[in-house]
Amino acid sequence: MTGRPSTGSTNVHRTSPQATPTTEPAAHPGGAGFDTDVLVVGAGPTGMLLAGDLAAAGVGVTLIERRPHERSNITRAFGVHARTLELLDARGLADELVRQGTPITGLRLFRRLSLDLSRLPSRFPFLLITPQYEVEKLLERRAVAAGVEFRYGTELTGLELSGSSVTAHTTDATGTRTTLRARYAVGADGVRSTVREAIGLPFPGVSVIRSIVLADVKLAEEPADLLTVNGVGDAFAFIAPFGDGWYRVMGWNRGRQVADDEPVGLDEVRDIARRALGTDFGMHDARWISRFHSDERQAPSYRKGRVFLAGDAAHVHSPAGGQGMNTGLQDAANLSWKLASVVLGRAPDPEVLLDSYESERHPVGAAVLRSSGAIVRLAMARTPLRRAARSLAAAFLSAVRPASAKAMGMISGIGISYDAPRGSHRLTGRRAPDLRLTEGRLYELLRGGEFVLVAPPGGEPDVPPVPGRVIRAHWTTDRRTALLVRPDGYIAWASGAGTPR
Ligand SMILES: Cc1cc2nc3c(=O)[nH]c(=O)nc-3n(C[C@H](O)[C@H](O)[C@H](O)COP(=O)(O)OP(=O)(O)OC[C@H]3O[C@@H](n4cnc5c(N)ncnc54)[C@H](O)[C@@H]3O)c2cc1C
Numbered sequence: 001m002t003g004r005p006s007t008g009s010t011n012v013h014r015t016s017p018q019a020t021p022t023t024e025p026a027a028h029p030g031g032a033g034f035d036t037d038v039l040v041v042g043a044g045p046t047g048m049l050l051a052g053d054l055a056a057a058g059v060g061v062t063l064i065e066r067r068p069h070e071r072s073n074i075t076r077a078f079g080v081h082a083r084t085l086e087l088l089d090a091r092g093l094a095d096e097l098v099r100q101g102t103p104i105t106g107l108r109l110f111r112r113l114s115l116d117l118s119r120l121p122s123r124f125p126f127l128l129i130t131p132q133y134e135v136e137k138l139l140e141r142r143a144v145a146a147g148v149e150f151r152y153g154t155e156l157t158g159l160e161l162s163g164s165s166v167t168a169h170t171t172d173a174t175g176t177r178t179t180l181r182a183r184y185a186v187g188a189d190g191v192r193s194t195v196r197e198a199i200g201l202p203f204p205g206v207s208v209i210r211s212i213v214l215a216d217v218k219l220a221e222e223p224a225d226l227l228t229v230n231g232v233g234d235a236f237a238f239i240a241p242f243g244d245g246w247y248r249v250m251g252w253n254r255g256r257q258v259a260d261d262e263p264v265g266l267d268e269v270r271d272i273a274r275r276a277l278g279t280d281f282g283m284h285d286a287r288w289i290s291r292f293h294s295d296e297r298q299a300p301s302y303r304k305g306r307v308f309l310a311g312d313a314a315h316v317h318s319p320a321g322g323q324g325m326n327t328g329l330q331d332a333a334n335l336s337w338k339l340a341s342v343v344l345g346r347a348p349d350p351e352v353l354l355d356s357y358e359s360e361r362h363p364v365g366a367a368v369l370r371s372s373g374a375i376v377r378l379a380m381a382r383t384p385l386r387r388a389a390r391s392l393a394a395a396f397l398s399a400v401r402p403a404s405a406k407a408m409g410m411i412s413g414i415g416i417s418y419d420a421p422r423g424s425h426r427l428t429g430r431r432a433p434d435l436r437l438t439e440g441r442l443y444e445l446l447r448g449g450e451f452v453l454v455a456p457p458g459g460e461p462d463v464p465p466v467p468g469r470v471i472r473a474h475w476t477t478d479r480r481t482a483l484l485v486r487p488d489g490y491i492a493w494a495s496g497a498g499t500p501r
Contacts (some may be wrong), residue, residue: 220282
């Protein structure tokens, strides 16, 4: 692996836009000697988005999941950020999810920090509150329709790597052991990833916060703000609505730091809410109460040979900022088109393209660890001096537009961009907004999983070769910039003047 910063952009890949693949695509899933092209381990949100994308591109995918095929109404993540909604839009899934959820346009943190998400330059200028299981349901439906072979109740127990294949050992619910040979494997198997362990990658980091209590409850009184977060003295708490009458409460009390398996009752949650928010809003009827701790960890590498890590298997951090599921889904969207290009024989330099997954996504994971860690440390501020600093930081972020725009860009994912090769146009590596084009909206055109070339009206610019097919589209106005947009909605190449709006 080179680890070289790259946008995975067209500057380094040398096939023509409509090029014939340089190697034969697999004639059937897996091809000769393989049971499948790509083995995905873990049917969480990361694994299902990735598997669905690969199968939609024509790659044979087997997805194994340890759990049986049943979903509960218990949810971990409950917030889908703007960038994730854009990526779901590029798969035709966002509108349905938005209809089911509750959009929140304003965040108020520590009483003084107000972030107005309605100013986000996106088709989705909000945080969508919706349970993780709704996101998973949509992704599973799409993956099934695209032809992913799901094997629920099947656990990965070991993995062997060679230069040309990956061999997985699995055990199903009846105890039957099976061996599966794939061209590539992706570990989307969560924090305690078996894949990560099997390929010998460590997961260094620290435990950042202990004894967080969580409850899904009904409230007798509705909070004034849709999303309520505050820290007072030694406690902080957070309340958000699911939109169906249920609320998620999370809280922490420095005075009660106990092990995860110490029982937690609603009285403890009420007590923390009263300390931090001044009221418990009459919470009752908890359907789920739990105590957990939160780690900040990141694998030093996201790839070893033919095996990749994505989602919580690659990085984990505190739930502050609601970033975990979102970052995992964005990892999957970055990796899927690259892996599909390589498996389908469209990438002339497969190693460079595959390495760009790590060089683009590892820094994003590290940044998320830093930002979610900063929010937690602010919330846990111990001394009066640190609490005063928290108030000041909150007031500064609220008052200074560029600072709050940067914070919103980071939290929502809208501000994420990738390093561009030296000498590239300044737009290279930036997120493409949902441009209105003669042929339709950009994110609708991206639904084919291909590159989109946006050209001036009547113009056919000479673009560099890309590892995939190119859909041609045109500005509706007399704009001179030409843009080549990658399947994951980032700009691979640009020429001419102007900024896309
Ligand atoms: C309390 C809480 C609140 C959160 N809130 C948010 C939020 O608001 N927003 C947000 O973005 N994120 C949030 N998160 C984080 C989010 O839930 C995770 O980041 C997300 O689930 C990660 O998805 P994943 O697909 O990478 O992994 P997972 O969802 O963990 O899925 C991994 C899958 O792999 C399977 N598996 C594991 N080992 C094996 C094996 N050996 N063989 C086969 N299958 C295996 C598991 O059964 C599991 O289904 C929260 C987390 C917590 C704990």
